[in-house]
Amino acid sequence: MKETIHSYEDLLIMLDHLLKESSEFNWDQFYSDRERKVPFFENHPDENLVDYMEKSRITAGKALELGCGPGRNAIYLARNGFHVDAVDQSAEGLDWAIERAKEQKVQVNFVLRNIFDLDIEEDTYDLVYDSxxxxxxxxxxxxxxxxxxxxxxxxGGSFALTCFAEGGELGGAGISDWEVYRGRSMRGGLGFTDEKLKGIFRDFTAVEIRKMRDMENETKQFGKSALLAALFKKEN
Incomplete structure (x- = not known):
């Protein structure tokens, strides 16, 4: 690889290589063991996503899920009337998602791709979801x-996400952006607060930011209070 920076993209690639996790963590290996005791491996949608649907904060339309993994939220959206494009860079994760969708007889367009390589026409989706x-x-x-x-x-479309709360028990490094590069590590994933999310997504209107509710498996919903759930709107 040539190590001369000629463009903004060259700079991004260089910074990617500075961070340890980009080369050490393998999502295909992670998803290959389906018996792994990981809470979000259960085929249950996020509790906040169910809450948004039941309270009509989002309504059926066209949805894009970023980093869909084994497809639990994409499948839920499809079952509730959405036309869903679900993107992930893990072939193992998407194979599992496709199997689940077939078992539940729902149609989801699963896309194997890095989200930054997507070619999306402007103003396409009613909902963008990221869990x-x-x-x-x-x-x-x-x-x-x-x-x-x-x-x-x-x-007027909705953007919703769940992410690590700062210092949460599941992860959530409480470090500054500069510290990421000083230590050359994201420490397994960055943690956020309400105010950090509002600042990062200041071009959107914040509808709700809260901790996820802890959910038991029998509820058929996923929820961990170590995560934040946020709902934003794009201005008309």
Whole structure:
């Protein structure tokens, strides 16, 4: 690889390589053991997503899920009338998601791709959803992430995400963006507060930011209070 920076993209790639996790963690290996005791491996939607639907804060339309993994939220949206494009860069995760969708007889367009390689027509989606992808996005990629969400959403559309709360028991490093590069590590995933999320997504209107509710398995919903759930609107 040539190590000369000629463009903004060259700079982003260089910063990617500075961070340890980008080369050490393998999502295909992570999803290959389906018996792993990971709470979100259960095929249950996020409790906040169910809450948004039941309270009509979101209504059926076209949805994009970023980092869909084994597809539990994409499948829930499809079952509730959404036309869903669900994106992940893990083939193992998407194979599992496709199996689940077939078992439940729902149609989801699963896309194997890095989210930053998506070619999305402007004002396409009524909902962009992200459950657990954002806190793994390094700070230097964040501006492109925000641009992707803004481009994808229709005016008045909703953007919702769950992410690590700062210092939560599941993860959530309480470090500054600069400290990420001083230590060359995101420490497994960045943690956020209400105010940090409002600042990062200041171009959107914050509808609600709260801790997720802890949910037992028999509820058929996923929820952990170590995570934040946030709902934003794109201005008309």
């Amino acid at each position: 657990g992808c954002f806190h793994h996005i390094p700070p230097h990629r964040r501006m492109d992430y925000i641009s992707l969400v803004k481009r994808a959403l229709k005016p």
